[in-house]
Amino acid sequence: xxxxxxxxxxxxxxxxxxxxxxxxxxxxxxxxxxxxxxxxxxxxxxxxxxxxxxxxxxxxxxxxxxxxxxxxxxxxxxxxxxxxxxxxxxxxxxxxxxxxxxxxxxxxxxxxxx
Amino acid sequence: xxxxxxxxxxxxxxxxxxxxxxxxxxxxxxxxxxxxxxxxxxxxxxxxxxxxxxxxxxxxxxxxxxxxxxxxxxxxxxxxxxxxxxxxxxxxxxxxxxxxxxxxxxxxx
Numbered sequence: 001x002x003x004x005x006x007x008x009x010x011x012x013x014x015x016x017x018x019x020x021x022x023x024x025x026x027x028x029x030x031x032x033x034x035x036x037x038x039x040x041x042x043x044x045x046x047x048x049x050x051x052x053x054x055x056x057x058x059x060x061x062x063x064x065x066x067x068x069x070x071x072x073x074x075x076x077x078x079x080x081x082x083x084x085x086x087x088x089x090x091x092x093x094x095x096x097x098x099x100x101x102x103x104x105x106x107x108x109x110x111x112x113x114x
Numbered sequence: 115x116x117x118x119x120x121x122x123x124x125x126x127x128x129x130x131x132x133x134x135x136x137x138x139x140x141x142x143x144x145x146x147x148x149x150x151x152x153x154x155x156x157x158x159x160x161x162x163x164x165x166x167x168x169x170x171x172x173x174x175x176x177x178x179x180x181x182x183x184x185x186x187x188x189x190x191x192x193x194x195x196x197x198x199x200x201x202x203x204x205x206x207x208x209x210x211x212x213x214x215x216x217x218x219x220x221x222x223x
């Protein structure tokens with residue numbers, strides 16, 4: 001399809017392991033966002049890219065979280081030395097440029113840290 | 115601080131009408147979005163309001179009053195498939211969306 005694609009859909013890791021989550025946005029979408037969503041809550045902003053530039057990473061919880069979008073398309077969210085509190089659904093969204101443009105979400109990656 | 119308030123849960127009957135309210139206090143305002151999210155799925159865009167008034171889109175309508183910091187989503191002719199969480203999000207300065215926790219809507223036959 002032509003929507004936002006995220007992989008893996010589910011990820012289980014042991015505490016202390018590193019994980020990498022992938023997001024393939026809608027073709028032509030300039031803006032890309034990463035969110036963390038806990039059960040029963042709205043998405044919490046993590047970071048934002050415009051093309052390949054990471055314009056805001058103020059929502060990343062710690063320096064264990066790192067995101068990149070080297071060619072302005074696919075993005076990867078990496079979490080190092082995972083901890084149990086990292087367990088959540090990680091959502092990626094993309095949009096055309098402009099504040100009035102809706103964000104289109106992927107189905108998310110459900111991360112469980114044991 | 116910035117805050118989005120919406121009821122945690124609402125229940126309605128199939129075929130009826132329901133109104134989901136959202137109040138907000140944000141440092142800037144660049145439009146208000148409503149999203150629908152079924153359990154285990156991605157949020158999907160429903161509506162966008164930036165000017166005061168009512169925007170109608172089929173069975174769904176969204177209203178905005180900027181002076182009151184208030185919006186509502188109106189769902190008519192409810193169907194069982196409308197059971198989902200409805201998320202209100204406000205565009206803050208620049209590009210960031212401030213999200214409410216969502217309203218879980220339960221539709222009963």
